[in-house]
Amino acid sequence: MADQSASQSNNLAEQNKENLKLARDAAESDASARKKVNDLIAPIIHCQTNRFCKRFCKENRARFKCTLASPVASASPDAGLCEWGNGSYAWMLNDLSSSNRLKKYRANNNATLFDYCYVIANSLPFYERWKDWRFGRKVYVPSYIQELGKKAVTVFYALRLQQPVEQIAQQSSLSVEQVRELSRNIIKLLTRKNKLFLLNPAQNISLSQGATDDKAQSSLDAETATYDEAVEMCEESLLLSKAWKTLTPVEQFVIEALVIEEQDAEIVLNSLRKLDISFKKGVAAGDLDRQQLYYFRRKTLAKLQGLLTHDE
Secondary structure (H helix, E strand, C coil): CHHHHHHHHHHHHHHHHHHHHHHHHHHCCCHHHHHHHHHHHHHHHHHHHHHHHHHCCCCHHHHCECCCCCCCCCCCCCCCECHHHHHHHHHHHHHHHCHHHHHCCCCHHHCCHHHHHHHHHCCHHHHHHHHHHHHCCCCCCCHHHHCCCHHHHHHHHHHHCCCCHHHHHHHHCCCHHHHHHHHHHHHHHHHHCCCHHHHCCCCCCCCCCCCCCHHHHHHHHHHCCCCCCCHHHHHHHHHHHHHHHCCCHHHHHHHHHHHHCCCCHHHHHHHHHHHCCCCCCCCCHHHCCHHHHHHHHHHHHHHHHHHHHHHC
16 A cells, blocks of 8 residues: 555656656757647637637637537638637637646646646636737736735635635635625725726627727727716615625526626536526526526516616
């Protein structure tokens, strides 16, 4: 038994040594090591590119040929290639395998280089950086929020995405009560500074239209944070944030998926089935159907509207 344990320790030590050397050589632009790193993280990038691109594809699917490994849809034969799939792949490859990124790899807790890149690619900051590139905008985290600690930045991003408290707690390794307390502090600070609008979720736009198109330009302007927003808008954001928090995690998930992200109902139902979560009393998650889901969505939206009207 002791021999087996010693053997495993030696294997891990050797594995860590190989991974560290690979990361170091790739960071120093060694061609062979760079190719190995690119091949290693390719599955991660393929997965995330498919997820992110499909989430924000919108009308592009009808106007351009998709370049993803699993195409979103097929446009007309004479349509041009969509730029976002290949562009997203290149951006993710650059972000995950940059020299600075590879130099930070330490094999902590015996994590392989693949594990290291996988965690980064599935993190909220990575998602936000990709959206910065995709929509040509920056997510502004005020210094007074950053001073609350690294966890506060994570919670800030999650609040912008209007994620449930339980999900934020899981992502930030905090308790639900700690997340609630930190969220309250963030909202208080933003309200005091008249910057509550920074928690507004980003608008999803398409950049497939020309830069001279007035509608496209208007959408781009909407992505740029302005610091002279009317007080009425800030008050509305505060009311919405307050009302949103009264919804159950399942209600928040359904509204986020169907209304905010515009996901297909079947995808939402499959997610609920995998998690064994039902939104209808007496009906198992596996027996839920589209009609029940749409009714639950209407009921939840009516509830949210009622909460906003009541607060006014």
